[in-house]
Amino acid sequence: MSAPAPVAAMPGGLLDGQELALQARGLSLDYGSRRALDAVDLAVPCRRVTALIGPSGCGKSSLLRCFNRLNDEIADCRIVGDVRVFGADAYAAELSLPELRRRVGMVFQKPNPFPQSVSENVAFGLRLAGLRARLELEDRVEAALRAAGLWEEVRDRLGESALRLSAGQQQRLVIARALAVEPQVLLMDEPASMLDPISTLRFEELVVALRERYSVLLVTHNMQQAARVADYTAYMQAGRLLEFDTTDRIFTNPRLRGTEDYITGKLARDEE
Numbered sequence: 262m263s264a265p266a267p268v269a270a271m272p273g274g275l276l277d278g279q280e281l282a283l284q285a286r287g288l289s290l291d292y293g294s295r296r297a298l299d300a301v302d303l304a305v306p307c308r309r310v311t312a313l314i315g316p317s318g319c320g321k322s323s324l325l326r327c328f329n330r331l332n333d334e335i336a337d338c339r340i341v342g343d344v345r346v347f348g349a350d351a352y353a354a355e356l357s358l359p360e361l362r363r364r365v366g367m368v369f370q371k372p373n374p375f376p377q378s379v380s381e382n383v384a385f386g387l388r389l390a391g392l393r394a395r396l397e398l399e400d401r402v403e404a405a406l407r408a409a410g411l412w413e414e415v416r417d418r419l420g421e422s423a424l425r426l427s428a429g430q431q432q433r434l435v436i437a438r439a440l441a442v443e444p445q446v447l448l449m450d451e452p453a454s455m456l457d458p459i460s461t462l463r464f465e466e467l468v469v470a471l472r473e474r475y476s477v478l479l480v481t482h483n484m485q486q487a488a489r490v491a492d493y494t495a496y497m498q499a500g501r502l503l504e505f506d507t508t509d510r511i512f513t514n515p516r517l518r519g520t521e522d523y524i525t526g527k528l529a530r531d532e533e
């Protein structure tokens with residue numbers, strides 16, 4: 262694994278005074294004998310959108326999964342380093358994993374609604390948390406669907422199977438499901454890569470709106486999307502986080518040649 266030395270991966274003055282939602286320090290991750298993350302430093306500010314970009318296989322999903330410990334499910338995955346969620350050690354022995362995953366929600370590339378009704382999908386986490394009162398459930402479902410920009414489209418279809426919604430609607434439904442349990446952070450792993458252009462636009466508008474209340478870490482291969490929605494952008498290559506800056510700076514005046522080559526398409530990258 263060879264890559265240039267990181268610059269501003271853990272920004273000095275850049276995030277001064279900002280509360281951090283997520284933080285990784287010296288984070289390395291191995292799958293068996295394969296190193297996927299190498300001494301990664303990253304700070305994700307509160308109530309902002311941070312994009313994570315970089316060539317296929319550079320470790321973006323692996324890094325994302327450290328923050329809600331989804332990598333715990335992978336048998337030969339080993340992690341070293343410090344991972345913090347709002348300042349608390351995400352790997353502390355006393356930490357409640359269900360509570361961590363409630364606070365740090367995740368949206369995947371492929372919309373994954375459950376084969377249940379629209380409203381049952383959104384109510385799922387609330388029921389799991391013990392909420393039984395029908396009126397409160399209905400209110401919370403409506404609020405989450407409104408926050409995800411889906412209410413007007415599904416208010417008459419709440420009892421219908423979620424699998425009958427369009428892909429774009431399903432992705433917003435999954436976001437509503439994540440929002441219903443009132444998370445603080447949303448991890449999004451290429452969430453729009455399977456959507457048509459209009460659904461993608463709606464999705465991007467939603468992400469910008471979500472920034473008012475949530476901290477978002479968004480993996481994307483779509484450079485225009487990163488430029489449109491992200492306040493900050495982090496560039497990864499070969500398991501290392503090499504550059505972090507405002508999105509404006511990354512796209513107009515990156516410090517590293519590798520970052521520039523990637524965003525201008527000189528370095529091979531997966532297109533949507």
Ligand SMILES: Nc1ncnc2c1ncn2[C@@H]1O[C@H](COP(=O)(O)OP(=O)(O)OP(=O)(O)O)[C@@H](O)[C@H]1O
Pocket residue numbers: 292295296297315316317318319320321322323324335
């Ligand atoms: N469960 C796993 N077991 C073994 N190796 C894995 C596993 N998941 C990922 N890897 C490897 O770890 C490295 C980083 O993969 P990761 O999926 O994090 O990259 P990525 O940047 O998200 O890629 P992409 O943009 O293609 O989704 C790759 O070499 C990949 O093959």
